[in-house]
Amino acid sequence: MNSLIAGVILILCLSSYFFGRSEARKLVTQNIKLKALPAYYGYYLSLWCGLPALIIFGCWSLFEPTIIKVLILNNFPQIESKDLFYEQTLSFFNGNFSGEITNEIKAASIKYSSINIIAQNSKIVIIAAALIGSLTFAYRKIQKNNKARDDVEIILKVLLFTSSLVAILTTVGIIVSLLFESLKFFSTINIFEFIFGTSWSPQRAFVRDASAITPEELLELQDAFGSVPLFAGTAFIALIAMCVAVPIGLFSGIYLAEYASTKVRKYSKPIIEILAGIPTVVYGFFAALTVGPFFRTLGESLGLTVSSESALAAGLIMGVMIIPYISSLSDDVINSVPQSLREGSYAVGATKSETIKKVVIPAALPGIIGSILLAVSRAIGETMIVVMAAGLAANLTINPLESTTTITTQIVMILVGDQEFDSPKTQAAFALGLTLFIATLILNYIALRVVKKYREKYD
Amino acid sequence: MELNNSxxxxxAKNLNVFYGKKQALFDINLDINQKEVTALIGPSGCGKSTFIRCINRMNDVIDICKVEGSVEIDGAEINEKNVDVVTLREKVGMVFQKPNPFPKSIYDNIAYGPIIHGAAENKNQMDNIVETSLKKAALWDEVKDRLNEPGTSLSGGQQQRLCIARALSVNPEVILMDEPCSALDPIATAKIEELIDDLKKSYTIVIVTHSMAQAVRVSQKTGFFHLGKIIEVDSTEKIFKNPANKMTQDYITGRFG
Structure with missing residues (x-):
């Protein structure tokens, strides 16, 4: 039903474009000088036809379920768990209810069916009215030869503004939800315990309703949510990754930009960039199935105990994954250093490598640092490789051969499977997410400041 | 055609330069006298810049550029494979069309060359080199109190003199200037020209210029290039007062180019 309505609106939009255009052309043949090209009148009519109807349609679809729910539940004030009752009614109405059918459910279902019909009909009527109304309005405007061009401009501006508003509001919404859930978490768990605690074992809070926790239990839970091992693990794996990615990425970027011939560059750059396109899951099982066992065998032959899930394997593969970020971006910034600087350096007798080391790299440094920091935030946010290759145990260790875990991995672990939504364990995920978010935010801010401060202007 | 007293x-003998398949210079034969200013004039794209870039083998940096023929400095061929371009460029400095100071401090801009060549043993010597280079480029008085500021913070004319000082810092014998005043205002230009006049006492200078007036003011010898060929070379006085070639006359009187 809904898709039919949407389809009709779209078809009307399309046809009103042609209708508007031909009407405008008619005016032209009557020797009236139009204030815009006929196509603009087409757009104008089409926008006026579609937008009001679509907005009403959207709002209606958004609020209809809630309103119907309220209307129905008002008839059954005696029911206790209203949400469950309503769900049961809906599934009974749709014919896939398998529980015990009570009279209330039957009654509610009948009620639902009648309200639904009224809702559907009134929706169609209102949308049709909106369509006809706005079409007539726009059509009369065309007859009066209005400034369709300017109006189309305004409508488009509003449309673009709305899109950016949606993006901004989504961001704000995500932050707010993170914040509120985290606040709930911090109301049960001490924030200092969370930030400075060194033991992470959220399974101790498993399947516990936050409201049902006794004070004694709460006290016992306090030290189950120490996030230090997670942050340490995250930083450690990111560090290993950067140790791999920075030198390789930077050097290959320098090679591509300064030494490689045009032909080599043309082929090798896309090949390196393919690395960035490989799904992280693929990296993950490569790390878990190939690199991890390889390190273990290697370690055993050297007499070392290497766990098959190690920070080293995960960090190494993550490093390989982020090489293209660094190489490709630093290649670009090195290329954008003006040739005149290189020539100035050659002209006093510097060799190529001296020129690169002392002139090109310093001039490109802000961009290079930027690319590295981008790679760092990529490394911190990476989940899949760590889940598969570094393990899940929250070890506080600096031995790269042991298994360790990261913030993102733990968030995944917490939220996988059935969970009580208000247990401290689940809320811990939000707290972790929030801290991760703040950490990356600070990192980005520092990056921007560093880049700004050390930017060597060369123009 | 030569000035005999110098x-x-x-x-340069039978010098041919190619950019890919396109030939940029055709059989150039040109003598440049010691401690004198030689000006190269000619319409855009005639090969003047390409020619001076052959003198310090700056064309090596351009992949598709191929140089044939001979350029001798003090009787020694520079286009041989075994010639060390680093030593060559130490001897033949260059100043570019657009001032191109490094994004470093004024001091570091000058110290760059001497550091690379290990010219100074300690900080004192380096300070000395920086000071003399800046003095030779007539910039010392303007910047002596702010040697740690970035070179790019100077005005265009000062930047260009900084680049001249940078070229002087490694004690070259020849200085190539590729339209050094084209990005500068008349006052800065006058300063640079004054400086060139002063520098020719100790250096051999080759300057590419689009300004006839500048060629007259600063040079003793002028070469006129057209479409990759050298049309006429003579003393500046002769070229501008009584050119032998009709084309040269047309160009300097502004009838084409």
Whole structure:
């Protein structure tokens, strides 16, 4: 039903474009000088036809379920768990209810069916009215030869503004939800315990309703949510990754930009960039199935105990994954250093490598640092490789051969499977997410400041 | 055609330059005298810049550029494979069309060359080199109190003199200038020209310029290039007062180019 309505609106939009255009052309043949090209009148009519109807349609679809729910539940004030009752009614109405059918459910279902019909009909009527109304309005405007061009401009501006508003509001919404859930978490768990605690074992809070926790239990839970091992693990794996990615990425970027011939560059750059396109899951099982066992065998032959899930394997593969970020971006910034600087350096007798080391790299440094920091935030946010290759145990260790875990991995672990939504364990995920978010935010801010401060202007 | 009282510093013989398949210079033969200013004039794209870039083998940096023929400095061929371009460029400095100071401090801009060549043993010597280079480029008085500021913070004319000082810092014998005043205002230009006049006492200077007036003011010898060929070379006085070639006359009187 809904898709039919949407389809009709779209078809009307399309046809009103042609209708508007031909009407405008008619005016032209009557020797009236139009204030815009006929196509603009087409757009104008089409926008006026579609937008009001679509907005009403959207709002209606958004609020209809809630309103119907309220209307129905008002008839059954005696029911206790209203949400469950309503769900049961809906599934009974749709014919896939398998529980015990009570009279209330039957009654509610009948009620639902009648309200639904009224809702559907009134929706169609209102949308049709909106369509006809706005079409007539726009059509009369065309007859009066209005400034369709300017109006189309305004409508488009509003449309673009709305899109950016949606993006901004989504961001704000995500932050707010993170914040509120985290606040709930911090109301049960001490924030200092969370930030400075060194033991992470959220399974101790498993399947516990936050409201049902006794004070004694709460006290016992306090030290189950120490996030230090997670942050340490995250930083450690990111560090290993950067140790791999920075030198390789930077050097290959320098090679591509300064030494490689045009032909080599043309082929090798896309090949390196393919690395960035490989799904992280693929990296993950490569790390878990190939690199991890390889390190273990290697370690055993050297007499070392290497766990098959190690920070080293995960960090190494993550490093390989982020090489293209660094190489490709630093290649670009090195290329954008003006040739005149290189020539100035050659002209006093510097060799190529001296020129690169002392002139090109310093001039490109802000961009290079930027690319590295981008790679760092990529490394911190990476989940899949760590889940598969570094393990899940929250070890506080600096031995790269042991298994360790990261913030993102733990968030995944917490939220996988059935969970009580208000247990401290689940809320811990939000707290972790929030801290991760703040950490990356600070990192980005520092990056921007560093880049700004050390930017060597060369123009 | 030569001025007989001067010693020849640079001698180009049958020089041909190609950019890919396109030939940019055709059989250039040109002698440049020691401690004198030689101006190269001609319409855009005629090969003047390409020619001076052959003198310090700056064309090596361009992949598709191929140089044939001979350029001798003090009788020694520079286009041989075994010639060390680093030593060559130490001897033949260059100043570019657009001032191109490094994004470093004024001091570091000058110290760059001497550091690379290990010219100074300690900080004192380096300070000395920086000071003399800046003095030679007539910039010392303007910047002596702010040597740690970035070179790019100077005005265009000062930047260009900084680049001249940078070229002087490694004690070259020849200075190539590729339209050094084209990005500068008349006052800055006058300063640079004054400086060139002063520098020719100790250096051999080759300057590419689009300004006839500048060629007259600063040079003793002028070469006129057209479409990759050298049309006429003579003393500046002769070229501008009584050119032998009709084309030269047309160009300097502004009838084409």
């Amino acid at each position: 010693k020849i510093k640079i001698k």
